[in-house]
Amino acid sequence: MRETRKSPLETLRALRADGTLADNYPSVAPLLAAMVSGGAESDFRRAGNLLVQLDRQAVLTARPETETAVVALTGHSTIGGVRAPLTAEFARHGVLVENRLGDFDAYLRDLCDPTSALHAPDVDLALWILDPQTLTDETGTPWQADDLVRTAERKLAQIEHLATAFTRNATAALVLNTVPLPRSVTHQLIDHESRARAGIAWRDFNCGLLRLALGNPRIHVVDLDPLVAAGVPLDEPRMAAYAKASLGDDLLAGYAREVAHLSRMLRGRTKKVLVVDADNTLWDGILGDDGPDGIAAATTFRGEAFGSFQRAVQQIGSQGILLAISSKNDHEPVVQVLKDHPDMVLRECDFARVNANWQPKDDNLRDIAERLNLGIDSFVFADDSPFECGLVADSLPQVAVVRLDEEPALHIEKLLADGWFDTARLTDEDRARAALYRTESERAELQENSGSLEEYLQGLGVRVRLAEATAGDIDRVAQLSLRANQFNLTTVRLGVEDVTARAGDPGHLVLTIRSGDRFGDNGVVGAVFARRTADGTELHVENMLLSCRVFARGIEQATVASLLAHARATGTRTVHASYRPTAKNRNVRDFWPSMGFATTSTTDDGPRFHHDLADLPTVPAHILLDSSLEGTAS
Amino acid sequence: MTKEDFIHLVRDELDLPLGADDLSADFDHVVSWDSMHMLRLVSAVERETGTRVPVGRLLADRSLAAIYERVSAA
Numbered sequence: 001m002r003e004t005r006k007s008p009l010e011t012l013r014a015l016r017a018d019g020t021l022a023d024n025y026p027s028v029a030p031l032l033a034a035m036v037s038g039g040a041e042s043d044f045r046r047a048g049n050l051l052v053q054l055d056r057q058a059v060l061t062a063r064p065e066t067e068t069a070v071v072a073l074t075g076h077s078t079i080g081g082v083r084a085p086l087t088a089e090f091a092r093h094g095v096l097v098e099n100r101l102g103d104f105d106a107y108l109r110d111l112c113d114p115t116s117a118l119h120a121p122d123v124d125l126a127l128w129i130l131d132p133q134t135l136t137d138e139t140g141t142p143w144q145a146d147d148l149v150r151t152a153e154r155k156l157a158q159i160e161h162l163a164t165a166f167t168r169n170a171t172a173a174l175v176l177n178t179v180p181l182p183r184s185v186t187h188q189l190i191d192h193e194s195r196a197r198a199g200i201a202w203r204d205f206n207c208g209l210l211r212l213a214l215g216n217p218r219i220h221v222v223d224l225d226p227l228v229a230a231g232v233p234l235d236e237p238r239m240a241a242y243a244k245a246s247l248g249d250d251l252l253a254g255y256a257r258e259v260a261h262l263s264r265m266l267r268g269r270t271k272k273v274l275v276v277d278a279d280n281t282l283w284d285g286i287l288g289d290d291g292p293d294g295i296a297a298a299t300t301f302r303g304e305a306f307g308s309f310q311r312a313v314q315q316i317g318s319q320g321i322l323l324a325i326s327s328k329n330d331h332e333p334v335v336q337v338l339k340d341h342p343d344m345v346l347r348e349c350d351f352a353r354v355n356a357n358w359q360p361k362d363d364n365l366r367d368i369a370e371r372l373n374l375g376i377d378s379f380v381f382a383d384d385s386p387f388e389c390g391l392v393a394d395s396l397p398q399v400a401v402v403r404l405d406e407e408p409a410l411h412i413e414k415l416l417a418d419g420w421f422d423t424a425r426l427t428d429e430d431r432a433r434a435a436l437y438r439t440e441s442e443r444a445e446l447q448e449n450s451g452s453l454e455e456y457l458q459g460l461g462v463r464v465r466l467a468e469a470t471a472g473d474i475d476r477v478a479q480l481s482l483r484a485n486q487f488n489l490t491t492v493r494l495g496v497e498d499v500t501a502r503a504g505d506p507g508h509l510v511l512t513i514r515s516g517d518r519f520g521d522n523g524v525v526g527a528v529f530a531r532r533t534a535d536g537t538e539l540h541v542e543n544m545l546l547s548c549r550v551f552a553r554g555i556e557q558a559t560v561a562s563l564l565a566h567a568r569a570t571g572t573r574t575v576h577a578s579y580r581p582t583a584k585n586r587n588v589r590d591f592w593p594s595m596g597f598a599t600t601s602t603t604d605d606g607p608r609f610h611h612d613l614a615d616l617p618t619v620p621a622h623i624l625l626d627s628s629l630e631g632t633a634s
Numbered sequence: 635m636t637k638e639d640f641i642h643l644v645r646d647e648l649d650l651p652l653g654a655d656d657l658s659a660d661f662d663h664v665v666s667w668d669s670m671h672m673l674r675l676v677s678a679v680e681r682e683t684g685t686r687v688p689v690g691r692l693l694a695d696r697s698l699a700a701i702y703e704r705v706s707a708a
Binding site: 046049050053078080081236238239241242243245249 | 670
C-alpha cells in the first residue's frame, strides 16, 4: 500500500504555506523530533532553512507561552551557516531561539567591549566559535613548528584572559569549542619531527581550552574531536576558500546540536529515567516465541552487540539515571531472564521498575512515572519497534524517543546521540540514586503492612538534618535548584555560581535539608534560600525545594518549623514567603498557608505570604530533627 | 538535471520562494540572495548529481540561469 501520510517536512512546509506556522508552533518540536529519530537528517537541515526565516515575533504573539532563548555568536571566520541548524535544534526542544550574529572576524571586539551584543543582559549563551585559522593566521609565512608552538601558547593565554573577563562582565554562559587539527596544516611541514611537535602544540591548545571549562562553571567547551572522529568533515575546502567558512556546514550542524543539548542541560531539562524495551532491544530474539534458550546477549555476533548495549545502559544507570523496562511479555519470564540467564549484563536489581505486560506502552510509561513519582517529561524511551516508538511519540510528546532498529550494533550510538542525560557535574547522590529507589520498594512494603499513614511514618523513623550549606554541598544544591520541579515553590533556578555567591554572603541563608530513615540515608534532599533585610528584622524566603523522592513524610513541615524557630531566635519579626505557580508545582500552592502563613497580596507572579512568628508550627511527632541552626523548634 | 529539477532543488535546499522567471533574473533581483546561498546550492547539486561543479568560476556568474548552464554542462 502506498504511504499517503505527509512526511514531517511536508507537514511543516504546508503549515508555512497556509500561513499558520506561528499559530501551530507547538507542533514544530514533535515534527523535528520525528525527522531526527526517523534518520531524515537532510529534511532536518531543510527544516532549519525554513525555520530560520520564521518571524519570531509572530510566534510570540500567537503563542506567548513559547519558551525562548537568546544566543549571541562571534568568531573568526564565516559562521552564518550555524544559524539555521541552531534554530532547528532549539526548536526541536520546544525553544524559540534568537540568533544574534556578530560582524565577521569581530571576536576580539565582541569579547572585550562591554557594549557588544555578546554582553547584552538578555543573552543566555554566548558562542565564541574557534576554527583552525584562529591559530594559523598568526604563525606567519613561511612558518616552522616553533612558530606554531608559540602561537598556540599565546592564543590560549589570550582566550583564557578574554573568556575569564567575559564571565565577570557578562551574564551569559560562554561556549567555546576545541579545534580539530587539519591535515593541511600538519603536512605543510615535511619533516616528521616538526609534525610531531606541531601536533603536540595543537593538542595542548585544545587541552588548555577543556581545562578552562573545568575551572569556571560559566565556561563550556564543545569538543569537536568526537564529531570529526564520527566522520563529519572539518571543512569544505571551497567554502573555506571562497566564503571564509573555516568550519564546514555539517560540522556546524553537529556543533549546533551539541549547543542545544548544552542549553537544555543549563535549563535543568535533564532526563532522569531510561525506559527500554526488552525483545530485540536488550537481547536478540523474542522471549515469548524463542524461549529463554533462544535469546542471546552474548556468544553470537548479534548477541554480543546486544551485550554491549546492555553495558552502555548499565553505565548510564551507574551515574544516577533510573532504568526501567517496558516490554510486551508476561512478567515472570522476563524477571526470570534477568535473574538467571547467563548472557545478561543487566540484572533485576539494575532496574527501578520492570513493567512486562500486555498494556499499551504509553500506559506503561505513565504507570512507571507514577510509581517512581517522576514527571513523564524526564523520560527517555528506547525501542526497536517503529510502532511502539510512534505510539509513544504521538501520545506522550514530552517523552524523548530513541528509535532503535534491527541493527543492534547501532543501538549505543542512537542512545547517546542526543545527550539526553547530560548534567554539569555528578554528585554522590547521583551515584547512589538507583540504590535509593530500590529501598523505595522496601518502604512501599512497610506502607502496605502498616495500618495507617501515622503508623507507617512512625515505623519509618524519618530523620531530618538542617544545616547551612558548605562548599561540599554547592553542586548538589545547584542541581536540586535546576532539577526539582514539583516541590519548587518559586522556581528561581540557581546555578553553581549563584549558589556559591549566596552561601558566601552573610545577608543570605542557604540551608541544606538532609534526610534518612531506617532503610538508609537519602543525602541532601532539599534546600532553602532566604535573605535577611539589613536591620535583621525581616527574613525573605526566596525559595524552598524538596526532592520528589521524600514528599509527604513531614520533612517539609519540620524544615519550616525549624526555620521559623531560628528566625525568631535571631531577632527576626516577620518571615516573608511566596509561591509562583508553574505547570508542575500545583500541589504545593497551599504549602505556606498550611504552615500558618497569612496571605499579604497576590501579584501577577503569584501570592505572597508572611508569618508574624507569634504562633510557631510544630515539628511532626514522628520526625527526629537535628538542626545546627540557632533556635530550637518544638 | 532538468531546469525544473534545478528550481526544485533551489526551493528545497535554500527555502527560497523562487518562480520559473527568477531563473534568468540578476541576483540583485532574486529574493535575499547571497554568496553563501550559491555555495550551498553547489553542495546540493553535487550531492544530487554526483558530479563536481567548478565553484571558482561560478562565483563570477550573476544569475541562477548561468549557474544552471554550468551545472548542466558539468
